[in-house]
Amino acid sequence: MAEFPKARDFFESSRAAVGDHELRRKLENASARHLDHFAEVKAEFPAYDDERDAAHRIKTDAIAHLDELLIELTSKLEARGCKVFFAQDAADARDYIVELAKRRGAKTVVKGKSMTTEEIELNGALERAGIDAVETDLGEYIVQLRGERPSHIITPAIHLSKEDIGQLFTDKFGIEYTAEPEKLTAEARSRLRAIFLNADFGVTGVNFAIAETGTLVIVENEGNGRLSSTMPETFVAVMGIEKVIARLEDLSHFLEILARTATGQKLTTYTSFITGPRREGELDGPGEMHVVILDNGRSSMIADPVLREALNCIRCGACLNVCPIYRRIGGHAYRSVYPGPIGSIISPNLFGSAAGYLPFASTLCGACKDICPVKIDIPRILLHLRWKESTGEHPIRWPRAIERARRGARRFAKMARHPRTVRALGNFAAMVLKPFAHNGYLRRMPGPFGNWTKYRDFPRPRPHKRSAPAPERPPS
Numbered sequence: 108m109a110e111f112p113k114a115r116d117f118f119e120s121s122r123a124a125v126g127d128h129e130l131r132r133k134l135e136n137a138s139a140r141h142l143d144h145f146a147e148v149k150a151e152f153p154a155y156d157d158e159r160d161a162a163h164r165i166k167t168d169a170i171a172h173l174d175e176l177l178i179e180l181t182s183k184l185e186a187r188g189c190k191v192f193f194a195q196d197a198a199d200a201r202d203y204i205v206e207l208a209k210r211r212g213a214k215t216v217v218k219g220k221s222m223t224t225e226e227i228e229l230n231g232a233l234e235r236a237g238i239d240a241v242e243t244d245l246g247e248y249i250v251q252l253r254g255e256r257p258s259h260i261i262t263p264a265i266h267l268s269k270e271d272i273g274q275l276f277t278d279k280f281g282i283e284y285t286a287e288p289e290k291l292t293a294e295a296r297s298r299l300r301a302i303f304l305n306a307d308f309g310v311t312g313v314n315f316a317i318a319e320t321g322t323l324v325i326v327e328n329e330g331n332g333r334l335s336s337t338m339p340e341t342f343v344a345v346m347g348i349e350k351v352i353a354r355l356e357d358l359s360h361f362l363e364i365l366a367r368t369a370t371g372q373k374l375t376t377y378t379s380f381i382t383g384p385r386r387e388g389e390l391d392g393p394g395e396m397h398v399v400i401l402d403n404g405r406s407s408m409i410a411d412p413v414l415r416e417a418l419n420c421i422r423c424g425a426c427l428n429v430c431p432i433y434r435r436i437g438g439h440a441y442r443s444v445y446p447g448p449i450g451s452i453i454s455p456n457l458f459g460s461a462a463g464y465l466p467f468a469s470t471l472c473g474a475c476k477d478i479c480p481v482k483i484d485i486p487r488i489l490l491h492l493r494w495k496e497s498t499g500e501h502p503i504r505w506p507r508a509i510e511r512a513r514r515g516a517r518r519f520a521k522m523a524r525h526p527r528t529v530r531a532l533g534n535f536a537a538m539v540l541k542p543f544a545h546n547g548y549l550r551r552m553p554g555p556f557g558n559w560t561k562y563r564d565f566p567r568p569r570p571h572k573r574s575a576p577a578p579e580r581p582p583s
């Protein structure tokens with residue numbers, strides 16, 4: 108598996124992304140569109156907040172009883188002829204799927220949208236084994252054609268305009284240029300249909316796994332998840348351990364909120380319920396079905412009482428749409444398959460301390476917490492991870508300038524414990540800087556403070572005034 112990029116790489120990629128005005132325009136347009144649709148469907152559904160409460164409660168309960176639920180799910184799936192494989196890490200999951208594909212003589216693997224297979228870098232492993240892996244979700248298909256990774260967990264090609272995609276199709280397929288979404292979609296559809304008809308192996312993710320009934324649920328809009336799971340003779344579903352919920356009746360709460368926050372729809376076009384391979388007498392479905400259940404650092408998140416809440420995530424992507432950082436730098440700058448606020452929490456736990464800088468990529472404004480359909484307190488968890496970093500639990504190699512700034516902040520924190528020193532220094536700064544101020548503000552500051560005034564003015568320090576003695580209390 109590729110090494111996780113360093114903090115310095117993140118600073119470089121985010122600086123480049125902020126300077127890319129075209130990218131920012133696309134991100135702002137797409138995020139605003141998402142949020143408008145969400146506001147509309149939320150307004151016509153008064154029970155939305157009650158459903159959020161229910162979803163939070165159900166997920167928290169499921170994570171607390173994960174071991175029992177996974178045992179129940181496994182026994183139900185096996186009873187219906189599925190093979191269940193528990194993968195400790197990404198390599199385990201990858202090897203299992205690649206070996207299986209080789210044993211079945213697979214030439215082409217069709218993939219439904221799955222962030223978990225992105226996490227384990229399945230496509231690269233299949234390609235190395237000489238097997239074609241074709242993404243069949245339109246957005247994923249587009250980014251795969253460009254040799255990129257998704258830049259959003261719901262809208263993989265959010266960083267591209269329809270003109271970009273038109274040009275891509277002309278370059279790749281030699282067709283006449285068009286930027287009409289209907290024509291572009293029809294082109295992708297006809298190419299993918301042909302691939303589906305010949306594919307011998309299908310892989311998809313899983314949105315929910317119901318322990319009570321042993322049912323896997325896939326929620327999508329294009330029908331490619333359904334085709335990937337039913338047309339090939341061998342089908343593999345890949346899920347993180349946290350996807351399990353206890354009861355079938357729990358599902359309705361998630362279906363009410365997931366589509367609304369993810370895509371601004373009341374319900375997605377396809378909701379597939381998969382209960383095993385084709386049975387005797389049935390015409391459709393795969394002859395063989397495997398379920399790969401992935402841990403890859405999730406158990407260690409459960410062990411941390413603050414962090415475990417992040418496993419409630421249903422990957423709706425809404426926290427990315429409202430995040431002021433994501434909206435300025437986009438998904439690729441994070442260098443993680445999971446970008447945005449929730450990605451900044453889960454990436455260090457899935458990819459190790461190399462990604463430990465990501466919890467610092469947040470203003471802690473709280474917009475993510477407000478929109479999250481399962482009410483995850485994202486800012487609190489980010490602060491918790493920052494605290495863990497400060498205790499030396501996950502040391503990070505910061506770029507030199509950041510390390511200097513952090514040392515300065517630590518010194519300031521020490522000094523701020525002595526009010527007299529702070530007052531004396533404040534008075535001194537007020538006196539020295541007074542001649543340089545215009546209308547009460549400094550336009551340029553010396554040394555490292557210059558980074559502040561590069562972008563905004565700084566209010567002139569005022570001399571400390573002794574506070575007036577507290578007024579005497581009136582007699583009671």
Ligand code: SF4
Nearest residue numbers: 420421423424426479
């Ligand atoms: S943290 Fe919440 S808002 Fe963000 S992707 Fe997960 S469920 Fe959606």
